[in-house]
Amino acid sequence: MDKKGLIIVLSGFSGAGKGTIMKHLLKKYPDAYHLSISATTRAPRQGEEDGREYFFRTQEEFDAMIANNELLEYATFNGNSYGTPRSYVEKLVEEGKDVILEIEIQGALQVKKMYPEAVLLFVMPPTANDLKERLVGRGTETADVIAQRLAISSRESQFMCGYDYLVVNDDLAKSVEQVHSIISSEHFRTARNEDTIKTIQKDLKKFERR
């Protein structure tokens, strides 16, 4: 089948469980997927390491990356910039590896514009109430922050149709398998296998001439 890897974007509402799906996907299929590491201007939190969780950069360094077209996508949240270094992703894709970008909606739509062959997955909880309950259940955020998160989710939901696939995260193990199945299946698209098609067309032609 196709030799090139896929660019996979995983987004979803805050509290929908995309981080957990991702963690289990990488654990279950360690050789199949690679995680893209973002660059950010925010300060490292305790235990975070440069090049592992993020590439920590100054605002000047980050702006230079933008100016040099070194970012595949970037966006700003809470005054901090986040972006995906292009070279790392493109290198892995050329090597035939599937790279997963866990990024927000603004960035996801930038990726789709630049790489129409990218596969965009959106993770949502079964219902809006489930989302609220999950955020409340965490017990780590104030009511104000939760209300703000839900308002952001509502605005984000307007862009869901820009994604290719929707994963309703009701059961973690099932969602992990769904994501794996979606990505595996995408490799079989005819548009990703033009070389294979051209080869058999050419070889069958030879039989015709005999």
Add this chain to the structure above:
Amino acid sequence: MDKKGLIIVLSGFSGAGKGTIMKHLLKKYPDAYHLSISATTRAPRQGEEDGREYFFRTQEEFDAMIANNELLEYATFNGNSYGTPRSYVEKLVEEGKDVILEIEIQGALQVKKMYPEAVLLFVMPPTANDLKERLVGRGTETADVIAQRLAISSRESQFMCGYDYLVVNDDLAKSVEQVHSIISSEHFRTARNEDTIKTIQKDLKKFERR
């Protein structure tokens, strides 16, 4: 997820093994898939039963089905007409069942034109030589018939890009799983889940107003 079933078209070169894949798929997942039964003007072979292998019809009856728009697609091979009765397929799809049409390329492209949401799979052997060897290996056809089949395959190969997915049938069990994975994943396309998206958009909006 979506409540409607999918129209799935499975085509492939003669000798590529699509019939075998289909048989094993239906055996392994008997509740997941339904097989569409074609109407044909050819005479029943020994052991074939009307309504099981085919709906056997006279040419006049077949022409009336065409005139009444009762066929989803139809085509002619070796002087015999073959077609897919529309009502049976549409009824199953409305009931949320996935219906598989094992049909030739002319018919497949008719289906895609009328139902752009249909999923078209093309089954091919790893190489053109494998195809030839499989046809020779059957030992049931003369060299002339095999040459004719290969010439037909060559012409058919020109339309492969009109399909959505390509299944390289190297290993039967693997191909059956690939077909199952492709169909399962198609259910998660955002375009097939617009109701789910509209519902969560509406429900999240309520949180925003509070």
